[in-house]
Amino acid sequence: MTGGGSEATPEPGGLRAALGGLTTRGRSFLAAGIAAAVCSYVLGQPDLLRVGLLLAALPLVCVLVLHRTRYRVAASRTLSPARVPAAAESRVQLRMENVSRLPTGVLMLQDRVPYILGPRPRFVLDRVEAAGHREVAYRVRSDLRGRYRLGPLQLRLSDPFGMCELTRSFSSSDTLTVVPRVEPLPAVRLAGETAGYGDGRQRSLALAGDDDVIPRGYRHGDDLRRIHWRSTARHGELMVRREEQPQKARCTVLLDTRDTAHPGSGPDSAFEWAVAAAASAAAHLLERGFSVRLLTDTGTSVPGPDGAGGAGGTDSADAAGLLLDTLAVVEHSEEEGLAAAYDVLRGGNEGLLVAFFGDLDEEQAAVAGQMRRRSGAAIAFVLDGDAWYRGPGGIRFATGQVPVAERLRLLRRAGWTALPVAPGDSLTDLWRTAADQAGAGERTGEGSGAAEDGASWTAAGGRS
Secondary structure (H helix, E strand, C coil): CCECCCCECECCCCHHHHHCCECHHHHHHHHHHHHHHHHHHHHCCHHHHHHHHHHHHHHHHHHHHHHHHCCCEEEEEEEECCEEECCCEEEEEEEEEECCCCCCCCEEEEECCCHHHCCCCEEEECCCCCCCEEEEEEEEECCCCEEEEECCEEEEEECCCCCEEEEEEECCCEEEEEECCCCCCCCCEEECCCCCCCCCHHHHHHHHCCECCCCEECCCCCCHHHECHHHHHHHCCCEECCECCCCCCEEEEEECCEHHHCCCCCCCCHHHHHHHHHHHHHHHHHHCCCEEEEEECCCCEECCCCCECCCCCHHHHHHHHHHHHHHHCCCCECCCCCHHHHHHHCCCCCCEEEEEECCCCHHHHHHHHHHHHHCCCEEEEEECHHHHCECHHHCECCCCCCCHHHHHHHHHHCCCEEEEECCCCCHHHHHHHHHHHHHHHHHHCCCCCCCCCCCEEECCCCEC
16 A cells, blocks of 8 residues: 655745855855955955955855755655554655756755654765656654654755755655554454344344335346336336345444543553554454444544444445544543443444443443443453552552452443453453353343343344
């Protein structure tokens, strides 16, 4: 994948700025020339005046030459890829073109990159012929997700005598998006109660071929065997029987971003684990045909109340990209509780609910329990704050927390399938354990609840 390349020319600069590019050698020559001219006037030596004029004219001529040639190059940048997971590399290719009729002198390229991506890359081009081009490349890598600006590219021109160096910046820049790492999850069976096809459970038989009672007009490509002759005779035009179209199973991925609920910072912090886990769950469910919506504790919903995604097609890929781009820049919130998220969920049945909670107190655990009533199956991964807060040697950095066992008990009583998350836990193992517990609860009629119609959804997007 390539992207982000755009042609540009250096930003213009005045002659005064060009004079500011004189090197130490150039300034020395200019000062020596002026001193020689003054001495020739004081001493009455015309030959010394010629030497002074030559010394002073050389750096000025170099400035004029560089000043006139600074627009005669163009550059473009290509990122491959423009979106990478954390700790992965992206290749940046720079293309420098000489659009003038004369060859260039020595050029030095320097691309501006954030310090987190590494040192600023520098390249020296000895000579670029007329209408020629040069290509150079470097790699960038970040362990932290986010959006990083690359550029603008800086070009430093110098004359053969080293009298003047001019630095010009190109106007274009590109953005590298570092998204959370997505962990592949097993296609295990998750309980649920939403039928997910047609308008409700009563219309699920349409998958077996039942026809909608309302025909529609014939369209090019329709199967002639679907023509409804009675309606055709009534309307005077070809009418075909319309089949009920299946709707995607719905899922909401809830991410708790409260600053007070996630200890520590950095790539190995609890918050980064939760963000990466939410990205993995959303991508996995999109691949399995779910319509996925990302919801945070602030009430922000992406892509919207109706979700997005498809069964492994272009829509699914676009929805996954949108969710990953959103998670690439998600930050801690200043919310004190989960009330805003609950207000969004209380609007109706949300299908499957997968939540990644931070450190919960008793009050917020009760709010989370009420969310379960607005969804089908509900699976919660709860941060074990006591484990995350412990440093080397078992030193505990926080007090006053509700024990994780109590929080899990409150959630399970409300119908959640709840699992604790400790440092070093694998989401793949937790995902499989959640499916096992949900299946056991379904068989016993406890836990995350049996469905009203005995239906259950699988992570593969089907119904069993």
